[in-house]
Amino acid sequence: xxxxxxxxxxxxxxxxxxxxxxxxxxxxxxxxxxxxxxxxxxxxxxxxxxxxxxxxxxxxxxxxxxxxxxxxxxxxxxxxxxxxxxxxxxxxxxxxxxxxxxxxxxxxxx
Amino acid sequence: xxxxxxxxxxxxxxxxxxxxxxxxxxxxxxxxxxxxxxxxxxxxxxxxxxxxxxxxxxxxxxxxxxxxxxxxxxxxxxxxxxxxxxxxxxxxxxxxxxxxxxxxxxxxxxxxxxxxxx
Numbered sequence: 660x661x662x663x664x665x666x667x668x669x670x671x672x673x674x675x676x677x678x679x680x681x682x683x684x685x686x687x688x689x690x691x692x693x694x695x696x697x698x699x700x701x702x703x704x705x706x707x708x709x710x711x712x713x714x715x716x717x718x719x720x721x722x723x724x725x726x727x728x729x730x731x732x733x734x735x736x737x738x739x740x741x742x743x744x745x746x747x748x749x750x751x752x753x754x755x756x757x758x759x760x761x762x763x764x765x766x767x768x769x
Numbered sequence: 770x771x772x773x774x775x776x777x778x779x780x781x782x783x784x785x786x787x788x789x790x791x792x793x794x795x796x797x798x799x800x801x802x803x804x805x806x807x808x809x810x811x812x813x814x815x816x817x818x819x820x821x822x823x824x825x826x827x828x829x830x831x832x833x834x835x836x837x838x839x840x841x842x843x844x845x846x847x848x849x850x851x852x853x854x855x856x857x858x859x860x861x862x863x864x865x866x867x868x869x870x871x872x873x874x875x876x877x878x879x880x881x882x883x884x885x886x887x
């Protein structure tokens with residue numbers, strides 16, 4: 660079993676839709692949860708991070724963590740064509756080892 | 770300021786040859802990570818440096834892979850006797866030393882080196 664599982668998609672939505680991206684993780688010792696966005700032929704860039712259960716909001720983005728079910732989500736409101744990218748979830752173990760999901764490719768159609 | 774840079778951006782090599790991939794982290798970042806990204810496979814952790822030492826080499830797939838870091842800055846990932854299954858994008862990331870009080874675990878990624886083994 661992989662440490663972090665993520666549906667690869669692709670996910671195609673119309674502009675303005677609410678997008679839900681999800682991951683599950685295997686180890687309850689994971690302490691820190693992140694979402695990265697990766698445009699084609701670029702390195703990933705950090706979107707959001709959180710280390711507690713609950714919601715964290717930043718503009719149109721909301722990160723949600725449920726530690727009891729080992730489930731992490733990213734919601735994008737009012738999605739834009741510029742949001743089209745691959746989204747990777749990640750967790751941190753022992754403060755220095757990162758585990759990444761395989762990424763979900765999102766396409767927002769104008 | 771300058772971000773993480775990697776060179777070369779693309780490398781095509783013949784099976785059996787050795788290759789060296791270079792990473793220049795952000796100045797002042799003490800932690801440096803190497804990852805491999807294959808199509809549909811996400812990021813696979815290879816090795817982590819704190820300063821010049823590598824406390825975690827567990828992700829290196831075989832003894833053909835090695836990495837070093839000198840002066841707490843530049844790092845080189847070397848793949849000997851390359852195989853076709855080594856074809857992937859190799860990503861480097863750097864960060865400040867993670868600390869619970871600082872809570873700063875953000876990694877900054879370079880653009881990657883796309884390696885093709887023919």
